[in-house]
Amino acid sequence: MEKQIGKQSVRFENPPYIVSSAAIVGQKEGEGPYAKFFDEILGDDKAGCESWEEAEGKIQEMAANKALSKAGMENKDIRYIIAGDLLGQLMASSFGLIKLEIPMFGVYGACSTMGESISIASMLVDGGFADNILAITSSHFASAEKQFRFPLGYGNQRKRAATWTVTGSGAVVIASKKMAEKVNMSDKNKVHITGITTGKIVDLGVKDSMNMGACMAPAAGNVIIRNLIDNGRKPEWYDKIITGDLGLVGKDILLDIMRSKGYDIADRYMDCGIEIYSREQNIQAGGSGCGCSATMLAGYILKMLESGKWHRVLFVPTGALLSPVSFNEGDSVPGIAHAVVLECGETEV
Amino acid sequence: MEKQIGKQSVRFENPPYIVSSAAIVGQKEGEGPYAKFFDEILGDDKAGCESWEEAEGKIQEMAANKALSKAGMENKDIRYIIAGDLLGQLMASSFGLIKLEIPMFGVYGACSTMGESISIASMLVDGGFADNILAITSSHFASAEKQFRFPLGYGNQRKRAATWTVTGSGAVVIASKKMAEKVNMSDKNKVHITGITTGKIVDLGVKDSMNMGACMAPAAGNVIIRNLIDNGRKPEWYDKIITGDLGLVGKDILLDIMRSKGYDIADRYMDCGIEIYSREQNIQAGGSGCGCSATMLAGYILKMLESGKWHRVLFVPTGALLSPVSFNEGDSVPGIAHAVVLECGETEV
Helix, strand or coil, X not given: CCCEECCCEEECCCCCEEEEEEEEECXXXXXXXXXXXXXXXXXXXXXXXXXXXXXXXXXXXXXXXXHHHHCCXXXXXXXXXXXXXXCHHHHHHHHHXXXXXXXXXXXXXCECHHXXXXXHHHHHHHCCCCCEEEEEEEECHHHHHHHHCCCHHHCCCCCCCCCEECCEEEEEEEEXXXXXXXXXXXXXXXXXXXXXXXXXXXXXXXXXXXXXXXXXXXXHHHHHHHHHHHHCXXXXXXXXXXXXXXXXXXXXXXXXXHHHCCCCCHHHEEEHHHHHCCHHHCCCCCEECHHHHHHHHHHXXXXXXXXXXXXXXXXXXXXXXXXXXXXXXXXXXXXXXCEEEEEECCCCC | CCCEECCCEEECCCCCEEEEEEEEECHHHHCCCCHHHCCEECCCCCCCCCCHHHHHHHHHHHHHHHHHXXXXXXXXXXXXXXEEECCHHHHHHHHHCHHHCCCEEEECECECHHHHHHHHHHHHHHCCCCXXXXXXXXXXXXXXXXXXXXXXXXXXXXXXXXXXXXXXXXEEEEECHHHHHHCCCCHXXXXXEEEEECCCCECCCCCCCCCHXXXXXXXXXXXXXXXXXXXXXXXXXCCEEEECCCHHHHHHHHHHHHHHCCCCCHHHEEEHHHHHCCHHHCCCCCEECHHHHHHHHHHHHHHHHHCCCCCEEEEECEEECCCHHHHHCCCCCCEEECEEEEEECCCCC
16 A cells, blocks of 8 residues: 555554543643643642743653553653654753653644644554654743743733643654554544645745734645645545634634635634633633644544544644744744544544 | 664664765865865855844755755655754744745754654655655754854853854755665665664753763763664674764763773764864864754765765764753753664675
């Protein structure tokens, strides 16, 4: 069987399984509509640490350990960690995961990082290079604001198109079929990754870093359409098409882009950023950050698949490629998105 | 054949080939002892751009295009780019490679990033997920000083253990056997990647960011020893064991660590950072940066293998995991290193 499908997609010969997952979130996320789906809600967003950066690392460590214990695994069972976050030089991943002592690949795709991490992990497992891989990302509202925007003490006003960086970390253990059988997963609740579509950087010249939804929507549209074309599918093949953090503004743009190309996905579309908070929480256009799609995947999306409510999901974390230096230098904010095909309970048609 | 060897290594079933490479360097590197090996030496370290960050992106673009043209390939022949740099949020890779319009995975392992990029690329090619992948990294003296250290205008004094960030980008096209045959490589000059050993983060508590050699040497020792044990090899199996940028201080520490564990590698050891500049260039302990090992690989190491001077090389880019925030917060500087086994002209014994 050919693994390379079309221009940008892969279909797996031996689809890897997601054998366990964990989502650790902060206080605000714990007050939102999905609170009951998360494994742990922090009582203190500093997680007992001295700095926000250290706290973000700590949350990654908690999510990693929780995912391992839920899989009944120890550190030594994991061949690679593929991890990333939004901080310069991946500081949360680098410091948070030291104690695990597992060979590590750091990855960065802004808020699309969970899509990148799962994509690479799935190829390495399908290719026989690892039996178990931990894919993990995080973000933290306060460490992100400090790095990308203004000191919190300024109390600056937020634009209506702005998004709120999710404090949280989501982790999944991706395993070969052999390993999935070992952890006693029944056929019914096995979420497996049957394919991926890897995004290109898309830059339409949007420069407003307070409107990341607009920056990312074209990249999301691009990779979703590529996934459909490469696989010869219609949107209806998926029960849900779920982006990472386009927010209210990006959602409208994406749906418009899709319609202009002849695809109507409105009836099966969902955005993790719009979902994770309620409109009453005063978070403007929605949640964002690597932790947004990662915690919604680990906490909610996988449970919907495992319970049989959904059978096929196109999970599309979305990233806005900016740095504190790039926007100060007046650069545009290019977008990137990576799509992952999740299936459960039904086989490929 | 089992691909997973020992605790941290992989041996490839269908070793991928390096079908072309390109190294673009700055002025100082062009005045060093390896000048004649590089594809292009910039007349202006800003490469005609308005900022150093933009220049670093431009250098990546130049290296990518050069590697493609040397392979006789176009953008559409490359399935993935795996790219990284030292700047926050991988700004040089994100902006420099937009025009290529190739699906992209951003990676970060500090100055070990070329090792990580090649490792992932090799697994994806061996696994059949891609026929051609571009692995590329860069660094730039001025953008790195601006980000990690002091404004150049300060004219601050440099510690003797400090290293000088290389301005340059190295790129390699990693291809399947089928593709290597297409580009008419003869058996004699085919450098292939027969294995990798992936490093863990190693933190012995060194906090001196002006002595990165000391921070990275334990990680380098760790991954070299792991490579030898996993593969059941002695150091003599390799013609050269080459680290990325340990510099003069890190070199001594590494050789001591190796001796203390019963391995003497001094007679076949080389460090890209020590080599790339001459001692007269006033660069303290040596060169560093993702561009250091990448340009020395693309410019020099591959040529030594292709010409038959060396047959087997263990290439070990080394990284110091620090960020401007982490050292201001008083954190230690953990190290990581990733090893790649390069062979040419001889088959596995």
